[in-house]
Amino acid sequence: MKKTILLIFLLKCGIGISQTEFPFYEQIAFDFYQSKLIDSFPTKKKIKVYQYVNDFQPDYFVFSNPNCLGIKWKNNEQFQPIESYVESQRKIDSERFELDFSDLDKKKFKIKKRGKGNYPRLNITAPHKEKNGTDRIFVNIHETHENIYVTYHIEFNDKGEIIDWCKEMDEIIRTY
Template sequence: MKKIILLTFLLQYGFGISQTEFPFYEQIALDFYRSKLVDSFPTKKKIKVYPYLHDFQANYFVFINPSCLGINWKNNAQFEPLKEYVESQIRIDSERFELDFSNLDKKKFKVKKRGEGNYPRLHITAPHKEIRGSERIFVNIYETHQYLYVTYHLEFDRYGQILDWCRTYDEVVLIR
């Protein structure tokens, strides 16, 4: 009798609770960069990319306020990563653990197994949303060169469609 009650409870509640499915934002951002942006803003050398998101989302690339998209906050603390999404990426069996590079142009990109590699390099932040804002989701793509940092800000809806994007860049000037 206990087994029947337990089985009924598991079937009723265990399978009835569903988790929100997210699109793979980093893969969508990479595909958009690969198909649209890299040809519009070409580089002289091959761009180094990394298959695993812990390399792709390097810790020293924090999410930057996408002010060029008309979002003007005083600081970046107004944004937070999508908590459930980021937690699901940590698991090695997650579908969002490794990026798919099957469509990359080998003349423009070089896949590195690990490490930093030479410049230019590509890094993508985890998806973020405004803390008290709409359901828009933002991802930054960083293209780092030796003395130039190009940032592409992508705006998504919750279904993974890119609504808007813009490009900013910073130059490092060495004074000797």
């Protein structure tokens, strides 16, 4: 009788272990880029994209401050990746391991299996939060061309809705 009452109590109260579920920020950012940004800022060649999130987040693409959103941050150390989110992506059976390209416009994009590919190419950073604990989440989309480096900063709320975005451009100067 005690076991039955205890079981009913546990089921009724909903006591258990749960995990916070995050939206797939990179997919949302890519879909926004594909549907809105690429038409506003077209490229001459097809953009190379990579299907797996790890290809979208190579180590040399560092998260950069979204200063064009009207807020000045001192440095990149004010941001940190969402650790539990990034950790869950490292599992091959994760829902956030592979991007969905079912609606990909083949006239504008070319899917590459691995490697860096020719220019232009696209890289997306992992989602970052401000260290001061706000709900603002940021993702950078880096569009690399031969002589130009374009960064789109996309701001999300904690529900995965896009709040704002902006674009920054840097010219690549090579010295030999």
